[in-house]
Amino acid sequence: MTASTTRRSAARRTRILAVGAVAVSGALLLAGCGDQTNASQGGSDVKSAPLADKLPKSVKDAGVVKVGSDIAYPPVEYKDKDGKVVGIDLDIAKALGEQLGVEFAFENGTFDTLLGGLRSKRYNIAMSAMTDTKDRQNGIDSETGKKVGEGVDFVDYFNAGVSIYTKKGDTQGIETWSDLCGKKVVLQRGTVSHDLAKAESKKCEGGKKIAIEAFDNDQQAQTRLRSGGADAGSSDFPVAAFAVKTSGGGKDFELVGEQVEAAPYGIAVPKNNPELRDAIKAALDAIIKNGEYDKIISKWGVKDGAVTEAKINGGK
Known part of the structure; x- marks a missing residue:
């Protein structure tokens, strides 16, 4: 969703699919639409993770990053023919979780409610092929030009x-x-x-x-x-x-x-949580450097959209 507005525009883009809680190997859980994810503690080890100390204490103690996502957008995030939730975002989030020592727990919701979910603290982040734009950063409705929220920071991880x-x-x-x-x-x-x-x-x-x-x-x-x-x-x-x-x-x-x-897809983080934003950026840089990011992007056949470094608020 693009440079001038937003790839999935300013807090919109609805995808509604009831998704049951699905455990994804390692550090990833997914929750059903409207349900809060109960993250198990059997996945990542916070103590041994290389970047765990960068996380806010509240997230580290919880052992989970709650992710708002609209899980019906293949190949970014969707249910495969067997009902398993898969996609580019899922694989990247799993790799980030391994660096940070926490689970990334995805909760399915409609796209136009995701940023509102961040404001209400239902989610810690939103990761849903959301385009990083100045309007979203500043909480501006791209169609009316009016202020509709406090805005978010983005950690950019893909271009499309x-x-x-x-x-x-x-x-x-x-x-x-x-x-x-x-x-x-x-x-x-x-x-x-x-x-x-x-x-x-x-x-x-x-x-x-x-x-x-x-x-x-x-x-x-x-x-x-x-x-x-x-x-x-x-x-x-x-x-x-x-x-x-x-x-x-x-x-x-x-x-x-x-x-x-x-324009870049970005992981949306509330502006009042720069510590979490910077931890995610560090984790993304780490998986780019160690080659895990490239493996994921290559797996899904979208190398043309790969980034070479994590950027904060790189959208226009």
Whole structure:
């Protein structure tokens, strides 16, 4: 979700899937939608972890970092065919947990509630393919320009742009956002794709606006396009590319044009917790240095989005 607004825009992007508590090897737990995670103590060893001393005492004592996430955004975080929660964010969080000696406990929620969950202290962090933008850093609603919260700090861990995709063999000449004028696009509510579609529609001439249908999650948008209910869909490049590769065995969709608005995904941390922010940054730098990060990014086939160092608030 992009540079000008947000890859999953300012505290929005809903993905609702009931996810049961699933233990992921090592230092990772996942909790069901609306449930607080009860982290077991059988995973990471705080005392032996190399960066445990960087954590705030409250987190170290609890042995867990509570993570708000919208777990329906493959390949970033999603349920596989066996019902197991997997994805890029899950693997990175596990590696961070091994450095810090705590579990990263994911709790499923709708994207547009995640930053509110940080403010209410339901979560310690939000990690959900959330684009780092100045508006989010400053607590500004990107559409209205009004202050809606205190803002967050981001630890940037990946880069991604936004893509358009169509039904395979039925591109209708669509290559750019301007080509969507007079057509219908489906996407996830509150994402950068949503922001871009609204902005582009205002530029359309001759009354040929873009018909925009926004859904709670990206998978619903894909279903709509697959059934012939729209001309195109849009989402983050890794998500669109994954859908093109996997939906219908690769027979449902195709990417059109180039990805745009490349920007960093960031792990959102409340501004009043710089100690936790800096601990996560140190852990991310450590897994980049030791090669674990590269293994994860390579595993998911998204090396084009890899970062070479952790940055704080690098979004524009």
